[in-house]
Each structure stands twice: as structure tokens, then as C-alpha cells.
Amino acid sequence: MTVNELAKLIDARLLNGAAGENEVKCGYACDLLSWVMAHGSDGMAWITVQTHMNVIAVASLHEMSCVIIPEGIAVEQEVLDKAAEEGIAVLGTQLDAYRICGKMAEAGVGAA
Amino acid sequence: MSILKEEFNVAKMDFVTAGEASAQIKRILKKLGVDAGVVRRLSIACYEAEINLVIHSDGGTLSLEVNPDDVVLISKDIGPGIPDIELAMSEGYSTASDDVRMMGFGAGMGLANMARNADKFRIESKVGEGTLIEMIFNLKQEA
Ligand SMILES: Nc1ncnc2c1ncn2[C@@H]1O[C@H](COP(=O)(O)OP(=O)(O)O)[C@@H](O)[C@H]1O
Ligand SMILES: [Mg+2]
Numbered sequence: 389m390t391v392n393e394l395a396k397l398i399d400a401r402l403l404n405g406a407a408g409e410n411e412v413k414c415g416y417a418c419d420l421l422s423w424v425m426a427h428g429s430d431g432m433a434w435i436t437v438q439t440h441m442n443v444i445a446v447a448s449l450h451e452m453s454c455v456i457i458p459e460g461i462a463v464e465q466e467v468l469d470k471a472a473e474e475g476i477a478v479l480g481t482q483l484d485a486y487r488i489c490g491k492m493a494e495a496g497v498g499a500a
Numbered sequence: 501m502s503i504l505k506e507e508f509n510v511a512k513m514d515f516v517t518a519g520e521a522s523a524q525i526k527r528i529l530k531k532l533g534v535d536a537g538v539v540r541r542l543s544i545a546c547y548e549a550e551i552n553l554v555i556h557s558d559g560g561t562l563s564l565e566v567n568p569d570d571v572v573l574i575s576k577d578i579g580p581g582i583p584d585i586e587l588a589m590s591e592g593y594s595t596a597s598d599d600v601r602m603m604g605f606g607a608g609m610g611l612a613n614m615a616r617n618a619d620k621f622r623i624e625s626k627v628g629e630g631t632l633i634e635m636i637f638n639l640k641q642e643a
Contacts, residue, residue: 419604420604420607421551421603421604421605421607422548422551422605422606422607422608422609422610422613423607423609425544425547425548425613426544426609426613426616436604438603438604440515440603441515441516441518441519442515442518442519442551442603442604442605443604445518445519445520445522445523445547446519446547448519448523449519449522449523449526449543449544449547
């Protein structure tokens with residue numbers, strides 16, 4: 389599915405208005421950057437509560453499709469712009485990581 | 501003879517630009533047409549080295565050397581050095597501060613990730629002097 393389709397599935401907004409047509413290949417949830425660095429892959433939709441610039445660096449190095457920020461956590465404009473520049477979508481939803489994973493798994497998005 | 505040599509400065513505790521050098525190195529390698537699997541492994545190792553320079557060192561450099569048969573990546577800093585390399589290499593060990601951990605760094609997997617992703621990994625460190633990490637990535641399949 390595309391990021392736009394994923395957004396609909398998890399009641400999310402495309403916070404940076406970018407890369408909505410990226411293809412989502414798999415899902416992952418983790419807040420430790422080294423861990424994600426070790427296990428990330430291209431097209432991944434990554435759920436994290438971290439919102440600083442380095443999240444985009446990690447997502448970009450792995451050519452992920454999108455970063456999903458749960459529980460309505462705010463993301464700074466600078467970070468959103470950087471993600472747009474790197475071709476990575478940033479989704480924001482009120483759902484928590486557990487519910488997001490549940491919905492994604494139910495819709496057939498696999499693990500990494 | 502090397503095809504390309506580049507050096508990047510990495511500043512202590514600069515979280516805004518942290519990751520920029522790795523991103524640039526990745527772009528260079530992709531442009532040169534280096535095998536995607538090698539670029540991926542190198543990017544992971546490079547990012548870990550860069551973050552370590554930011555969160556643990558007093559500042560340093562990442563240097564990239566692309567040769568016909570391999571890519572050499574060197575991380576070199578001006579201190580403080582690592583007292584027990586074996587301990588530092590063990591997964592889960594980290595001296596990162598709570599502030600840095602709050603940002604998702606300090607999982608204690610960086611050095612192990614580097615060693616796992618590089619074809620050759622060498623680390624040298626002296627307390628009070630600094631740390632040098634050399635990683636080699638083969639471009640050609642070994643016979
Ligand atoms: N460049 C460096 N200078 C000084 N100490 C370092 C450096 N790189 C790593 N270390 C030490 O080795 C430990 C383990 O590093 P690493 O495996 O990358 O885990 P982490 O960065 O998550 O702490 C660090 O916590 C730190 O004590
Ligand atoms: Mg580290």
C-alpha cells in the first residue's frame with residue numbers, strides 16, 4: 389500500500405505533505421536509533437515517539453517510506469521540512485504504537 | 501591508486517548536523533555506482549561511527565577512501581579515548597548520558613554494528629589521546 393493509504397488506515401495526517409505515494413513495504417516499531425539502524429530496511433514504515441532530526445537521518449539512510457509519530461506528539465517544522473527534502477513522509481496520529489501496529493498487521497503489512 | 505578521498509569534520513554534541521556526513525558519504529557512493537548492499541552496510545557503520553563522534557568524543561573526522569577493490573572508512577577523534585575496548589565492544593554497554601539516551605542513542609550497539617557490517621574492522625584507542633576505527637568494505641567478491 390502507499391503512505392496515503394496507510395494514513396487512512398491509521399487515522400493519520402501527512403504532517404509534511406510529502407512522499408504520500410511512497411510504497412510501504414513493511415512495518416517496524418522502536419525508539420532506539422541504533423536498533424533501528426541495525427534492523428531498518430527500504431520502504432519501511434517506522435513508528436517512533438522520537439521526533440528529533442536524527443530520526444530523519446536514520447529513515448533516510450534506510451530509504452524508508454515514512455515515519456509514524458503516535459499519540460499526537462508534535463513534530464518541529466524543521467524536522468518535517470528535512471523529511472520532505474529527503475523524500476520521507478511523516479505521519480501523525482492520535483493512536484498509540486500498539487494500536488497502529490495492530491491495524492497495520494491486520495491490513496497485511498508484514499514485519500521487516 | 502584511490503578513486504576518491506573525502507574528509508568530514510564531526511563536532512562534539514552537535515545533534516542538528518549529526519548524520520549529515522553519513523548521508524553525504526552515502527550519496528557519493530551511490531553516485532559512483534557502488535553495489536547497493538555495500539552502500540547499505542557502509543551507511544549503517546558510518547552512521548554509528550558518526551554518532552559516536554558526536555556523543556562520546558571531543559570531536560573528530562570521518563574519512564572516506566574509495567579504491568578499485570574496496571572502500572576504507574576511518575573515524576578518528578581527539579579524545580577522550582576508550583579505557584576498555586573489549587567492554588566497549590560488548591553489546592548493551594554504553595556510557596551515554598541520560599539526556600542522550602532520551603533521544604534514542606546509547607543502546608550500546610554501535611561498535612558491534614560497525615564490526616558486523618564491515619568486512620574488516622580495527623579499533624585502536626588510548627585514553628587521553630583518542631580513538632581510531634578503520635573499516636574496510638570489499639567491492640569485489642573474494643575468489
Ligand atoms: N569515539 C569514541 N570516543 C570515546 N568513547 C567511545 C567512542 N566510541 C565509543 N565509545 C565508548 O564505547 C561505548 C560503546 O559504544 P557503542 O557500542 O557505539 O554504544 P553507544 O554509542 O550506544 O554507547 C560508548 O558508550 C563509549 O563509552
Ligand atoms: Mg554508539
